[in-house]
Amino acid sequence: MADQNTPRPTDSIPAERSEAPDGGVPVERALGSPLLVESAGEKSVGSVGPGAASDDCSSDGGAGNELAPVDGPVPGVSGPSAIAFGGDRGRLEIAQRAVERIVEITARRHPAVSRQSAVLRRGLPKARAVVAGQRVRVSLETAITWPHPLAETAADLREAITSAVEDLTGLGVDRADVTITTVDASQVEESSGEAVAEAVAAKPPVAGTAVVWFGIVGAFALILAGCVALREMAVASGLMDGTSWLSRGFGRTAELEPAGWMVPAGIGAAAVGLLLLVMAFKRRRRTHHAVNGSDGLVWVRSTDVARLATDSARHVDSVTDVAGRSKRKRLGLVVTTFGDPVRVSADVTAVVEERLRTITPVPRTRIAVREE
Amino acid sequence: MRRGVIALDRLVGTLIALSLLVVGGAAVAWQYGELPAAPDRITAGPVSDPTGAEWWPWATGAAGVIAICFGLWWLARHLPRRVGGRFALPGGDRSGKLVADAHSAVDAAAKALARTPGVRDGSGQVVADRGQLVAELTCTVEPTADLEAVHAAAARTAADLATVVALPKIHTRVRLRVARSDRTTAVARVI
Known part of the structure; x- marks a missing residue:
């Protein structure tokens, strides 16, 4: 975790503490510990400790940069970043992007991680870091290869990136979120044949329920009835010209007495009702x-x-x-x-x-x- | 589609069906005089016209809005249920959460299964089916594919998937679709 023995800045150089433009808090740390340095938009790697930034770092954006701590305050420092004050020896700044690159490079080195090109899709692994003082929060989106277990790989990655950030920058990692967004089967590794878990079969596939037609027809009928009601409202309140459809039904007297047509109509209605009842409780057919x-x-x-x-x-x-x-x-x-x-x-x-x-x-x- | 909406559909369907049965049976019985308690004639109305009342626009407006909202909700509940593929992995705590996309894992399993001889293509996703969370792999096989070999590969892949995803609630189903034509290398008839 964080370097608890980080010295506080000396009183002679407080004026060099600069607030990061987008909220980053300047942070001081001791010179002599592993650092990544970014100044005026250029990244450079200050490698002093074990596991210091590797060739990957330099090849991924830091090529040609100087490997020396910044000597004194640097004008136009980009942020947010962690800034180290070393008294007369100068100032070092750990940029947010540097932390992100450490996380991405560390993730790439993990054997289960698959590198996704950013040409046709989102480049993975992709890291985000928020540096606040001497603490940092990182999140990593990555792709892994089939058939690595998701939970174990994610936990392993979290541990690896946490260690890398702490070792290389000296910043303490408060939180490291790992999201596996893609499982890549293009480079399928042979399964060891020792699957720990056993697959549980799902229910047999079946056709859709016939009863849903009641719901669909009923929903459309309700919407239609609602539209009619809104029209009545619009006509009654003068928002629409026309006459009320419902007023034709009011004021009339309806009379019904036994008639010959009732027999076929009644039989038809009962038959339809029976059919609907069967549909309502019919079991779903296996397909x-x-x-x-x-x-x-x-x-x-x-x-x-x-x-x-x-x-x-x-x-x-x-x-x-x-x-x-x-x-x-x-x-x-x-x-x-x-x-x-x-x-x-x-x-x-x-x-x-x-x-x-x-x-x-x-x-x-x-x-x-x-x-x- | 959720189970609740199916229960609602079934309830509505049952009520409509029973209403039709009762009304139809009553109509036939009334015609043949089998309803001794029924009157000879049923008269309804006239009902005073409320369309000119002050409350009428408010009542019809509110009823219309409620009916349309409920109808749209009812209709929307019939749409296929989408399962969010992202799920929290065990091991997440204050030091960081671990999340994975199950759709991608299932799709990768299908792609891995597609490497089996006789399997042309594969895709997969997680679906909710009758209360189960199902990893559904859909593979297209050649018409000449050895079904036993495909089944054995599918069983191995399903076991791998269970290990990879490690979700206790997930079930697995492999659907095979047979291609119309065989794309495997044809054996030359004339040498």
Whole structure:
């Protein structure tokens, strides 16, 4: 954590404390400890301690910069930054960007981190740092490669960047947030085969509920009724010309007595009501077949089952064309052949059965053979 | 779509269905005189016209706004539910929070699965399905793909994903789609 023994500035140089333009607080620290220095927009690395800024630092923006502490106050210092006063020996400033670069370079060196180019997407890893006095808060967005565990990698990265910032700058890290925004599978590492966790299968895929149509139609009906009510309001208050639609209904007398039309209308209404009741409580239909159904992990649609069967049937001798159609648990194949229909039918049946052996439930297959 | 809105739809549907059943049955029974307590004629109205009353614009305006708002809310609840992919990882504390994007991890799992022979492409995302948080991998396989091999690879990938994400509540589902045509290298018939 932070260097607790950092000396306070001497009274002889308080005038050199400059407030950072965007809120950064000047900070003093002892010369002789590892530092990153930025002055007047140019970065330079003051490397005095172990693990000092490496070639990466210089190659990533600090190339050609001097590796010496700033001698005395520097005019036009950029901020926010941590400034070190060394008495007569000069002043050192740790810029926010320098801290960010330390975090990014440290993250890049982590074996699980994948570097993302900023050409077509956001460059990662990307760090942000807020320097306030001798304390700093950093946040890192990064991409990692598959299949590194997210939690362990993130914790490891947090520890690494915290140590790097503290070792290289002497600033104390109050908080280091790590966000893994991307998992990169372009450089897939071979899984060790020792997965700690076990996958839990989700519920089987099913079709949508029929009852949602009540809701959708009801919602549109409500919106329509609301529009009619607003129109009534506008007409009644004089905001709109016209006559009230509802006033036609008021003042009338409605009479109803048994009539012949009531029988078909009543039967129709009851039938519709029964249909709606069935729809309201109908179970959701399964839309997929399980592949190796023991674990319920892998599913395939009925349409795709038909494609599998069709492709297999196409490879049977004497078959010139196959058309397949699947509907729920039934599969129909129309096979066109110039061979013996009986033999072709038997061959196609055998091939399709073998192909769909791992599918559960097995669709009822009907094969029609057409002679060319 | 959330479960609550499905329950609301079911309630509304049931009420409408029962109303139609009762009204239809009553109409038929009334016609055949099977309702002894029913009058011979039902008369309704006339009702005095309230459209000129001072409260009418306020009442219709308020009712209209409420109906439109509720209707829009009801409609919006039917939209597919989006799951925020970002979730907090264990280990986050005052020293810093650890966050990861689960969508990206699931998509990476699908891409890794797509490297299996016979699997052409893969994508993945996290969805909410019937009260479960589901990592759903969708892969396109060749028509000639070995389903057992694909299943074994999918099981391995799912186990890897469970280890990578390490969320106890997450479930996994792999959907396979079979391509219309085979893009694997065709065997030459003539040598």
